[in-house]
Amino acid sequence: MRKVTLVITLLLSLILQVQAQTFNYDKIAPHPRLLLPAGQEEAIKQAMKQYPPLQQVHQQILKRCEDALIAPTLVFKKDGKRLLAVSREALTRIFYLSYAYRMTGNKVYAIRAEQEMVAVSKFHSWNPSHYLDVGEMVMALAIGYDWLYKDLRPLTRELVRKAIIELGFNTAEGQWFYNAKNNWNQVCNGGLSYGAMAIYEDEPAIAKAMLEKSVKSNPPSMEVYGPDGGYPEGFMYWGYGTGFEVMYIAALQTAFGTDAGLTQIPGFLQSARFIQFMTGPSGECFDFCDSTLNPICNPMLFWFAKQLNDPSIVWLEKGYLEAGTKAFSEPRLLPALMIFASQIDMSNLPKPTQNFWQNRGITPTFIYRSGWESTKDSYLGIKGGTCSSSHAHMDEGSFVYEKNGVRWAIDLGMQSYITLESRGVDLWNMSQEGQRWDVFRIGSTAHNTLTINGHRHLVKGMVNFTETWKTPSRKGAALDMTSVLSNDLKQATRKVWLDKKDDLHVVDVLTANGENAEVLWNMTTRAQARITGKNTIELSQNGHRMLLTVSCNAPFEMKTWTTEPVHDYDAPNPGSSRVGFIANLKPNQKATLQVTVKAID
Numbered sequence: 282m283r284k285v286t287l288v289i290t291l292l293l294s295l296i297l298q299v300q301a302q303t304f305n306y307d308k309i310a311p312h313p314r315l316l317l318p319a320g321q322e323e324a325i326k327q328a329m330k331q332y333p334p335l336q337q338v339h340q341q342i343l344k345r346c347e348d349a350l351i352a353p354t355l356v357f358k359k360d361g362k363r364l365l366a367v368s369r370e371a372l373t374r375i376f377y378l379s380y381a382y383r384m385t386g387n388k389v390y391a392i393r394a395e396q397e398m399v400a401v402s403k404f405h406s407w408n409p410s411h412y413l414d415v416g417e418m419v420m421a422l423a424i425g426y427d428w429l430y431k432d433l434r435p436l437t438r439e440l441v442r443k444a445i446i447e448l449g450f451n452t453a454e455g456q457w458f459y460n461a462k463n464n465w466n467q468v469c470n471g472g473l474s475y476g477a478m479a480i481y482e483d484e485p486a487i488a489k490a491m492l493e494k495s496v497k498s499n500p501p502s503m504e505v506y507g508p509d510g511g512y513p514e515g516f517m518y519w520g521y522g523t524g525f526e527v528m529y530i531a532a533l534q535t536a537f538g539t540d541a542g543l544t545q546i547p548g549f550l551q552s553a554r555f556i557q558f559m560t561g562p563s564g565e566c567f568d569f570c571d572s573t574l575n576p577i578c579n580p581m582l583f584w585f586a587k588q589l590n591d592p593s594i595v596w597l598e599k600g601y602l603e604a605g606t607k608a609f610s611e612p613r614l615l616p617a618l619m620i621f622a623s624q625i626d627m628s629n630l631p632k633p634t635q636n637f638w639q640n641r642g643i644t645p646t647f648i649y650r651s652g653w654e655s656t657k658d659s660y661l662g663i664k665g666g667t668c669s670s671s672h673a674h675m676d677e678g679s680f681v682y683e684k685n686g687v688r689w690a691i692d693l694g695m696q697s698y699i700t701l702e703s704r705g706v707d708l709w710n711m712s713q714e715g716q717r718w719d720v721f722r723i724g725s726t727a728h729n730t731l732t733i734n735g736h737r738h739l740v741k742g743m744v745n746f747t748e749t750w751k752t753p754s755r756k757g758a759a760l761d762m763t764s765v766l767s768n769d770l771k772q773a774t775r776k777v778w779l780d781k782k783d784d785l786h787v788v789d790v791l792t793a794n795g796e797n798a799e800v801l802w803n804m805t806t807r808a809q810a811r812i813t814g815k816n817t818i819e820l821s822q823n824g825h826r827m828l829l830t831v832s833c834n835a836p837f838e839m840k841t842w843t844t845e846p847v848h849d850y851d852a853p854n855p856g857s858s859r860v861g862f863i864a865n866l867k868p869n870q871k872a873t874l875q876v877t878v879k880a881i882d
Contacts, residue, residue, distance in 0.1 A: 302489070302493065303492070303493060303496050303497075303541050304492065304496075304533075304537045304539065304541070305537065306481070306485065306489060308537070308538070309478070309481055309536055309537060310535060310536050310537070310538075312427055312428075312430035312431070313383075313427050313428045313430065314427060314478060314532075314535055314536040315423065315424060315427045315428070315475060315478060315479065315532045315535060315536060316424075316528070316531055316532055316535055316617065316620055317383065317428070317535070317620050318535055321620075321623075322383055322384055324623045324624070325339075325384065325619050325620065325623045326384070327623070328619075328622060328623035328627070331627070331628060332622075332627040332628060334602035334603050334605075334627075335602070335619065335622055335623075335627070337602070337605060338602070338615065338618060338619060339384070339619060341607055341615070342377050342380060342381065342615060342616060342619075343381055343385075345373070345377050346377050346378050346381045346390055346393075349374045349377065349378060349393060349397075350389065350390075350393050352374075354396055354397055354399075354400035355367055355370060355371055355374075355397060355400055355401055356400075357404045357405065357406070359408065360699070361699060361702060361703065362410070362411055362702075363408070363411050363413075363414060364407060364408035364411065364414040364418075365411065365413055365414045365417065367401075367414075367418075368407065368413075368414045368415075368416075368417040368418040368421065369417055369613050370613075371397060371401050371417075371418055371421040371422075372417050372418070372420060372421035372424075372613045372614075373612070373613035374393075374394070374397050374421075375394050375397055375398060375421045375422065375424060375425040376421065376424050376425075376613060376614070376615075376616055377615070377616060378390045378391070378393050378394035378397070378425075379391070379394050379424055379425050379428040379429055380428075380616040380619070382394065382428075382429065382432075383428060388432070391429050391432045394425050394429060395425070395429065395432075395433055395434070395437055397425075398421075398422055398425045398426070398433075398437060398441055399437055399440060399441075401418060401421070401422065401444075402422065402440045402441050402443070402444035402448075403440075403444075404444075404448065406448060407419075407448045407449065407452070409452035409453075409456070412452075412453075412456050412457075412458050412465065412469050413465060413468050413469065415448070415449055415452060415453075415469065415472070415473075416458075416468045416469035416470075416471065416472030416473065416525075417468065417472055417613075418448075418449070418472070419445055419449040419472040419473055419475060419476040420471065420472035420475045420476070420525075420528070422441050422444065422445055422476065422479075423445065423472075423475035423476045423478065423479035423480075424475065424479075425441070426438065426441050426442075426445075426479045426480065427478070427479045438483075441480075442480045442483055442484065445476040445479070445480055446480075446484065446487060449472075449473060449476050450473065450476065450477075450487060450491055453469075453473060453491075456469070458470070459494070459498040460498070460501070461501075461502060462501050462502050462504060462505055462671075463502060463505070463514065463518075463522065463671040463672075464502075464514065464518055464521050464522030464525070464671075465502075466498065466499060466501070466502030467499070467502050467503075467522045467523070467525045467526045467529070468521070468522065468525040470495040470498060470499045470502075470529065471495075471525040471526065471528055471529035472525070473491055473495055474491065474492055474495045474496070474529055474532070474533075475528075475529075475532060476491070477489075477491040477492045477495070478492070478532060478533075478536045496533075496541050496543075499526075499529070499543065500543065500546060502522070502526075503526070503543065503546040503549055504546070505642065505643055506546065506547070506548030506549045506551070506552045506642075507546070507547040507548040507642055508547050508548055508641055508642060509547070509548050509551060509639075509640045509641060509642070510548040510549075510550075510551030510552040510553075510554060510555045510640050511548070511552070511555055511640030511641070511642045511643070511644055511645065511646055512552050512555060512556070512644075513570075513642065513643035513644035513666065513670045513671065513673075514570055514571070514644075514670070514671050514672045515559075515567075515568070515569050515570035515571065515572040515644075515672065516556065516559045516560075516566045516567065516568060516569075516572045516573075516576065517568075517571065517572035517573050517695070518570070518571065518572070518671075518672055519552065519555075519556050519559075520556075520579055520581075520610035520611055521611060523552065523556075523581060524579075524580070524581050524610065524611045524614055525611075526543075526549075527581040527584050527585075527617075528581075528614060528617065529543075530543050530544060531584060531617075531620075531621075544588060548640075548642070550585065550588060550589055553582055553585035553586075553589065553594050554594065554633075554635070554638060555638060555640060555646075556579065556582070557582070557594060557596070557597060557633065558635075558638035558648040558650060559576070559648070559662075560576040560597055561650070561660040561662070561681070561683050561688065562650065562651075562652070562655060562656050562657065562658035562659075562660050562683060562686070563656055563660070563683050563686060563687070563688050564576070564656065565688055567646075567648070567662035567664075567681050567692070568681075568692045568694040568695075569644075569646075569662075569664050569674065569676055569679065569692055570644075570670075570672045570673055570674055570676075570695075571672035571674075571695040572694055572695055573694055573695060574692075574694045575608075576597075577601070577606065577608040577609055577610050578598050578601035578602060578606050578608065578609050578610065578618075579598060579609070579610040580609060580610065580611075580614055580615060580617050580618030580621065580622075581610075581614075581617070581621070582594050582595050582598055583595055583598065583618060583621035583622045583624070583625060584617075584621040586621075586625050587621065587624045587625050592625050592626065592627075592630045592631065593630060593631045593632060593633045593634070595622075595625070595627075595630065596630055596631075596632050596633055596653060599627065599630050632653045632654065633653050636649060636650055636651060636652075637649055637650075637751050637756070638650075639746075639749055639758075641745075641746075643666060643667070643670050644664060644665065644666035644667075644670060644673075645664065645665040645666060645744075645745055645746050646662065646663065646664045646665075647661075647662070647663045647664075647746060647749055647757065647758040648660075648661070648662050648663075649661045649751075649756040649757070649779060651783065656686045657685055657686040658683075659683060659684050659779060659783035660681070660682070660683035660684075660688075661680065661681070661682055661683075661756065661757060661777070661778075661779050661785070662680060662681045662682075663678075663679075663680045663757065663758050663760070663777050664676065664677070664678075664679055664680070665677055665678070665743075665744035665745050665746060665760050666743070666744060667740075667741070667742060667743045667744070667765075668711065668718075668738055668739075668740040668741075668742070668765070669711060669740050669741055673711070674722070674723045674724075674728065675718055675723065675724050675725040675728065675730075675737060675738045676692070676725070676728040676729075676730055677730060677738060677742070677744040677760075677762065677765050678729075678730040678731065678744060678760055678762050678765075678775045678777075679692065679728040679729045679730045680729050680777050680787075681729070682779075682785050682878070684783055684784075684785075684825075684827075684880065685825045685880065686823065686825075687808075687822050687823050687825050688807070689785075689806055689808060689820060689822070689827055689878060690729050690785075690804050690805065690806060690878075691805050691806060691807060691857065692728065692729070692805070693722045693727055693805060693844065693854055693857065694722065695722065696720060696722050696723075696851070696852040697852070700850070700852060701720060701850055704849070704850035705850075706719075706720065706850050708720070711740065712740065713737065713739070713740045713741075715740075718737050718740075719847075719848065720848075720850070720851060721844075721846060721847045721848070721851040721852075721854075722851070722852065722854075724737070725737065725738050726801065726803060726859075727803075727805060727844065727859070728803065728805070729803060729804045729805060730803065731762065731766065731773070731775075731789060731791075731800060731801065731802060731803075732800075732801040732803070733766050733768075733769035733770060733798055733799065733800055733801075734769050734798060734799050735799070735801075736768060736769060738765040738766065739764065739765045739766070739767065739768060742764035742765030742766075742767070743764055743765075744760050744761065744762055744764065744765055745760065745761060746758045746759065746760055747759045747760065747761050747774070750778055753781055754780060754781040755778050755779075755780065756778055756779045756783075757776065757777045757778025757779060757786075758776075758777060758778070759774060759775070759776045759777075760774065760775045760776075760777075761773075761774055762774060762775050762789075766791075769793070769794065769796075769798050770791055770792060770793060770794060770798060771792040771793065771794050771869075772790075772791070772792040773789065773790070773791050773792070774789070774790045775787065775788070775789050776788045776789075782879075782880070784877065784878060784879040784880060785876075785877065785878040785879075786875070786876070786877050787875075787876040787877075788873065788874070788875050788876075789802070789873070789874040790871070790872075790873050790874075791866065791871070791872050791874065792869070792870070792871045792872075793866040793867065793868055793869055793870050793871075793872075794868070794869070795868050795869060796868055797865065797866065797867060797868060798865070798866040798870075799863060799864075799865055799866075800863065800864040800865070800866060800872075800874070801861070801863055802831075802861040802862050802863075802864065802874060802876065803842075803859050803860075803861045804829070804859065804860050804861055804878075805844065805857060805858075805859050806820060806822075806857065806858060806859070806860055807822060807856050807857050808820035808821055808822035808827070809821045809822065810841050810858055810860045812839050812840075812841060813828075814839075815839065816830055816831045816832065816837075816839065817829065817830050817831075817839070818839060818841065818860050819881075820860070820878070825880070825882065826880070826881045826882050827878050827879060827880055827881065828877075828878070828879055828881045829860060829876065829877070829878050830876070830877045830878075830879070831862050831874070831875070831876055832873075832874075832875040832876075833862075833864050833872060833873070833874045833875065834872055834873055835864045835865060835866050835867075835870060835872040835874075836864065836865050837862045837863060837864035837865070837874075838862060838863050839861075839862050840860070840861055840862055840863055841858055841859065841860050842858065842859040842860075843858060843859070844857045844858055844859060
């Protein structure tokens with residue numbers, strides 16, 4: 282089978298040779314050509330002297346290398362359907378050890394990296410049924426092959442080249458990621474392209490075929506950033522997909538002196554500001570879709586700062602570094618931070634000047650952040666979008682809200698995939714009847730939005746902004762919710778904004794269809810909640826109090842609910858509850874539901 286696939290690969294390469302080529306292959310840079318050309322180690326050393334927090338990151342990498350020196354080499358071991366943990370550990374070890382050797386000259390790091398490369402190259406498979414596993418493994422070997430090229434034994438280079446071709450390239454034909462418009466495309470194309478650039482001298486035809494196919498199939502995955510910089514998969518997956526996209530583009534720049542036009546795709550470079558606005562003053566992120574709550578330092582933003590000539594992009598990253606953080610987005614790529622940060626002046630960064638972010642696209646978002654220097658600044662994040670997008674939740678119209686250093690309206694975030702898949706949950710069935718929507722953290726009732734008659738939002742619906750406000754007295758957005766609630770309502774609009782005191786207002790205007798409509802209005806919070814009247818709930822948190830007040834021209838009842846798991850596979854949600862009310866609309870009734878959340882001390 283491998284021989285047949287190799288023949289197919291060679292035929293493809295011959296076809297591509299007579300077609301227009303994207304790169305000038307005659308001018309490919311010498312080894313090391315990926316990310317860090319020879320001699321640029323000195324720039325990193327100088328950057329550490331000028332900005333000491335980088336020295337801490339450098340030491341963190343070296344400490345991880347010391348641990349790797351005494352660890353057994355990796356073995357083939359799947360976790361459920363994935364080999365991904367092994368691939369990621371291989372990338373961590375080989376990238377870190379190669380970096381350590383280049384920065385210190387200590388041969389022990391190169392020897393240990395070579396041992397790891399030999400071990401994983403002898404695997405019988407890199408698990409192509411879950412192709413992220415292959416993409417990350419190829420990148421791991423490519424970095425080691427390229428950075429340690431002159432120090433590797435000839436037999437090792439031959440073994441690694443063979444593995445990259447047979448376990449990597451030969452398993453890529455027909456893989457769905459080539460047509461994907463999400464992080465799979467970015468990770469897999471990035472990894473395979475690294476492999477192609479690394480082994481170009483010895484396998485030019487195969488390498489060209491892989492590079493040309495990847496650079497032509499990659500742009501569709503970047504359309505999701507358009508038209509103006511949003512990223513539909515949210516905070517966490519921006520770090521994953523965009524992280525590998527940056528690794529890919531940065532390597533093209535050092536190997537060929539061009540980015541093949543990828544940075545010009547609408548919205549891509551602007552998305553750096555999007556991800557910056559995803560973090561609130563409290564230090565928590567707007568964790569919509571499958572995302573974790575706590576933001577961490579993102580190495581790739583240093584690359585964006587250089588590309589945009591705008592060092593304010595890494596304002597928050599600078600704070601993380603100076604606080605001594607040891608938490609980084611996609612930590613196996615951490616040496617890239619040292620490379621990219623050495624290319625900008627970290628000593629006198631300006632703070633961001635914008636207070637608003639707004640993007641259209643697959644997942645429209647609106648963000649207001651009153652400032653950049655205090656944890657007590659106000660913050661409002663609102664999202665639209667569709668359940669049919671990758672990693673989506675039923676959270677159209679949802680919001681998060683901070684004031685006085687407290688996040689009052691929260692998103693519970695994602696639940697670990699393994700905890701659900703191990704219980705047999707059909708997590709990736711995103712059809713209207715799919716089991717995914719039964720997961721408590723994913724369904725609408727856990728989010729700060731509306732649920733009508735207990736029914737799911739319509740998966741194929743799309744919620745867009747119809748208006749936005751960016752004045753001192755009104756900061757927020759209006760959304761048309763009709764398309765996700767149209768099974769139960771004729772029309773539904775929502776307005777979410779902060780007033781001049783940064784108190785919260787939410788106004789829903791709903792028109793029932795020909796039947797009764799029970800409306801569940803929900804806000805999830807970590808505050809202690811107490812119903813204090815027919816239309817009020819008092820919220821207390823961290824010494825501050827807010828009063829949630831409801832006005833509605835339909836019968837309603839104030840409610841608080843727990844966030845305890847609904848199913849045995851649901852994750853616990855300690856320290857949180859849900860507040861809101863249930864309103865009852867008669868057939869064809871039009872009702873206005875007004876909610877304010879105002880500070881009372």
